[in-house]
């Protein structure tokens with residue numbers, strides 16, 4: 001009797017707990033490209049190409065290491081992962097199934113509640129040790145403070161991991177957080193590194209054709225496809241980032257540029273989330289660059305905070321709050337998602353740029369996601385489920401455990417302030433300060449009440465006004481409400497009327 005080890009598309013790590021618990025002489029690995037996972041949202045074609053190609057490369061690597069692998073390509077026509085296990089169990093005597101716990105609540109529930117009955121055998125779920133904070137540790141942390149703020153979680157993670165901590169247990173440089181130094185606007189110097197491109201090998205080329213045939217109706221350009229698809233290439237991408245971009249990551253972390261889609265961002269999330277890179281190896285590589293004098297502290301601390309802090313924190317929140325989290329909608333946002341998110345023409349330059357980058361690269365950097373497409377969705381009161389499904393579909397790094405808290409919590413404030421005490425709502429001024437978009441836009445960022453006024457300005461005040469009851473007494477928003485109240489009543493009426501019209505007619509944006 002052998003055991004089956006199911007390896008999921010985002011579990012492409014050699015030291016996965018399920019593989020470590022198995023015996024390569026007797027047990028069989030099962031991997032499958034199935035319809036259910038490939039189409040529960042209309043994933044960007046580049047995301048599907050990346051995952052199928054990276055899975056095929058990983059399966060080949062496992063075979064080289066002596067594993068027996070049942071690999072079901074998309075053409076095998078299997079509907080679900082459970083069907084794949086069933087198929088393997090039919091041809092081999094199987095005693096048990098080993099699986100490293102999936103990242104997504106939906107799949108975790110299926111594996112616990114449905115699969116044992118469907119398959120008629122037991123399933124052993126193992127912890128996913130690739131993360132730096134276990135579910136149990138996060139729950140314990142969350143049972144302490146009244147407010148679950150990322151900053152405090154992050155400090156604890158710094159102490160636990162020893163990253164950027166002195167021998168006496170203090171933060172290196174004397175401060176935990178260098179965010180205040182990380183808000184520069186980018187004026188073209190220093191030059192941004194050219195994005196690293198990997199050429200497609202025969203495996204990837206075959207997958208590109210498959211995806212073009214089966215998923216051409218999904219939003220997004222399948223080609224050019226330049227992602228890394230195996231661990232070796234992902235390690236090259238990590239080194240490239242450390243050498244060429246990390247030194248300026250901090251300064252320009254919040255900047256946006258018409259001419260540079262990626263600026264100094266790492267583009268590593270897609271590899272990290274699929275398991276080709278591990279969070280600790282990335283953080284250690286960044287820390288080492290600082291210790292060697294190759295990158296400044298504000299950059300390295302800012303970068304490590306994203307991975308050790310934000311990434312682990314949103315995962316913890318997801319598992320703490322699911323499944324109810326999915327239905328939260330504290331601001332009652334229920335407007336339909338405007339067609340411009342799927343590429344319909346818009347005269348808003350900031351939005352057009354973010355959607356173009358998304359279509360071309362299956363990537364947009366954090367500030368575009370948060371302050372452009374996210375901010376617009378918040379101000380327009382877009383239905384939380386619709387915007388969640390959009391973010392889940394269009395980015396190559398999107399998995400519900402990381403995407404949902406960012407969208408529902410950080411962007412839409414739908415969790416009522418669990419993730420951020422106040423909404424990230426912003427007017428066009430923010431975009432003007434952090435980018436060169438406004439100089440090349442149809443709209444005028446300096447006004448709020450005219451036909452050509454920046455829509456974000458009118459919508460911002462509309463948002464402030466329509467949520468007055470909820471936020472007027474919020475200590476960090478009181479000043480905004482005072483400015484709104486102080487405005488001439490006629491002007492206020494005109495701004496609100498324009499905001500209301502845009503709110504009801506987003507197709508005109």
Ligand SMILES: Cc1cc2nc3c(=O)[nH]c(=O)nc-3n(C[C@H](O)[C@H](O)[C@H](O)COP(=O)(O)OP(=O)(O)OC[C@H]3O[C@@H](n4cnc5c(N)ncnc54)[C@H](O)[C@@H]3O)c2cc1C
Pocket residue numbers: 264265266267268269270272273303306307310311312314364365366367369370374391392395397398399402403406407410411
């Ligand atoms: C609405 C919205 C949806 C998002 N959806 C996803 C998603 O589906 N998958 C995803 O990995 N990230 C998501 N993010 C977080 C962030 O935007 C991406 O991780 C980042 O843009 C990936 O590009 P990068 O690798 O160049 O990141 P960098 O800017 O180079 O940052 C380094 C790493 O830090 C981590 N990180 C940074 N910010 C966050 C964050 N807020 N939450 C979790 N990890 C973070 C990522 O692993 C990233 O690779 C989302 C953010 C928002 C506002």
Ligand code: SF4
Pocket residue numbers: 347348349350351427428429431432437438441442443444445454455456
């Ligand atoms: S003017 Fe407004 S819509 Fe145009 S780019 Fe600036 S912020 Fe965006």
